[in-house]
Amino acid sequence: MGGRVMNDAALGALPSAPVRPSGRKVWAWAMWDWGTQPLNTVIITFVFSVYITGSAFGSENDTSIALSVSTMIAGLIVAVLAPVLGQASDRTGRTVRNLRWQTWAIALLAACLFFVAPAPGYLWLGLGLLGVASIVGEIANVNYYALIDQVATKKDVGRVSGFGWGLGYLGGIVALMLLYFGFIAPEVGLFGVSSHDGLDIRVSMLVCAVWIVGFTIPTFVALRDTPRPPALPVGILASYRMLWASLKRLWVEDRNTARFLVASALFRDGLSGVFAFGAVLAAQTFGFSAGEVIMFGAAANVVAGVSTIGFGFLDDRIGPKRVILLSLIALCGLGLGVFLLHDGGQIVFWTLGLAMCAFVGPAQSASRSFLARAIPDGRSGEIFGLYATTGRATSFLSPSLFGLAIAVGAAITRSETTQYFGILGIVVVLVAGLILMLAVTDPEQSHA
Template sequence: MDPEEVTTSLEASEGAGLRKITAWAFWDWGSQPWNTVITTFVFAVYITSESFGSTNHTSQMLALSTAIAGFFVAVLAPVLGQNSDRSGRTVRNLRWQTWILAAVAASLFFVQPSPEHLILGLVLLGIGSVVSEIAGVNYNATIEQVATPTTVGRVSGYGWGFGYLGGIVALLTLYFLFVQPEVGLFGVTGEDGMDIRVSMLMCGIWIAVFTIPALVALKDRPRPRAPRVGVIQSYKLLFGTVRRLWKTSRHTVWFLLASALFRDGLAGVFAFGAVLAAGTFGMNAGEVIIFGAAANIVAGVSTILFGLVDDWIGPKKVILISLFALVALGLVVFFLHDGGKTVFWIAGLGLTAFVGPAQAASRSFLARLIPEGKSGEIFGLYATTGRVVSFLSPAAFGLGIWIGARVTGEENTQYWGILGIVLILAAGALAMLPVKEHTHHRI
């Protein structure tokens, strides 16, 4: 079957005006505090602080919990993704998953700064990460409601960049209201970690409120409902899809495998970036938040601009440019880690400038290929292939720390973890090189 014989979801779409696209992008804006505030710049730093144990121990435990969460995403994504496709309830499922994510974020308030609460914090963090990923599958599937083949790059970049800008607003709001003042809003202080814990409560409210425009604007499209299938049958269908892709569009399979590698590396940059800022470069909580705000400005602007480039030169080139730049900047962080905060500010901001463009271009690459009525299934497969290897970056980060301790004999070898992330990014870039442009694929 020739690619021209298949009508893709984007080809069948009429697209949308800026108003609806912005409403769609508000899900990125609203859900971003989970990624920016919780898993990167605030809660991840809090849970790896000395209040919960030694830096090496808490960092390795965070890496372990992240890997376990990735395993559960890999197991659940095909079942839940197919359920959305077959039931025609993608938006309804997205709505419930968003509300659950808001509740989990708010529940982090109960994680007090003591070693006894380390496991509670990591379990909640893991559950939220699973919910966030599954919700992301359904959200990605809705891009067909707002984009066409000629606009998908800029729409994807706009949504991702809009999310980063939402992250900076959330970070600065929480920083100036609760973290920075000795006595913040409502009389909140740093005693018993209350400034961080209240910030988590506010993240839950943020997610619930700011995702409303997307959940109102997006509608489930009427379609014949397919019969429900069990877990085993869901996996049979998944393997059938993979076999069909291997026969008819092998480069699509290679793209899924390559993107699984580099997306895991991209996640590692953000998951452990703030941890390195605090544990290796000596930034305090306030400095990490300020860095996070600057990082989100850079990431948001660069992702929106690269979205325009995506529609011009194609997503593959955007992905490769971003990955090779990330590898180079990651090595700068490792070799110049003794240079202090200035090194991290320069190299760290450079890293954030290329993470978002690679993520958005990867989404637009796949969106261009999906046949009409298959968005949930294919984006579910996209999530599954990504999560199958999601243990790699956390494991490589933790292993890097362990190797560094054995090689150098130093007490804090956290900076060696960046080599693990660089290795994953490099592997993803090399795997992406032989993949053909999206115009040569079919599904």
């Protein structure tokens, strides 16, 4: 494979000493995942995105296409900004400060969604706010991931990463259930809120804003920026010259991590597709009602959260690569099962769908712990920025192959109800990532 053998000094910013960071700091770090989870679970996935594509805002095709366009634009912006802002955090040492204002910005954007009334004229306002919130959230993740070196060592990073990811899933389910039973499901919910003029959804966005601010306070109380010598400001073009230089240096000095970034870009897109299109399959192929979809989403978050915490311990024992491979193999097999047994009724999706959720979180968490173990000292923000960028660079694959597989299924079966073929498109992406991951070694064993 060429290059040099990575020694302990090159394994990253993670401390190698047996002294563990305090449990209080681990909890405080993980609370950011709990606190910001409503952005993903409530706003982007199960509640606001469904609201903004509803009939009140226009025809189904028009609102769906508008959502896809706004999502694509947001993804491109993240791909452009994430590595540059990650470099800036590394140079200044202000990772915690940057994460704090980004978190407050997410909360403010969530609160602003209250003003998106159910009328066609508010469609692009809602999509614009949703897009900006997703951009800020993705960039905030870069800084959050980089802070793992304050709360974990190389010996326990798997457990810490799994704990944070799992706590995030559990936070999502608690927030979703609170809003569903408190405002959305009842004819008249808490504080007299009803569905008139979309108030049940709009008030839920205000609750999300309060949740985000309140539950992330421990993170900013316990964690501190690492002082760095004053650095001269670097412009955008200079940042990208530095980015290109870091990519070339990474390929020369640590080819294994470079390979991992490519492999993870593929399988992480497949993992995102499992959640992104699970609701579509549940509703259109297995006949779930809207309420049943939300209940499945709640159960999915519980399963994913518990399994991710459990697999975090396995990560530290057998290494993140094996956890990733095990998860991808299981997901491919279960995905094929969903396709083959699509006419078996709701019990099939409840069983196989929840089983798939048990492996999505562990693969995501092990991917983060893999990178945390491999990052060179002082480059956490930069490399996690590349991690976000490579993930966004392939984010079109799962949606494209999902739709293509459905079209192929329609052509083969001459039917207009072939959504279940879409799971095959996602499986193709997961298989591609699995194959590339076979050529990657765990950081402790890696050769550049």
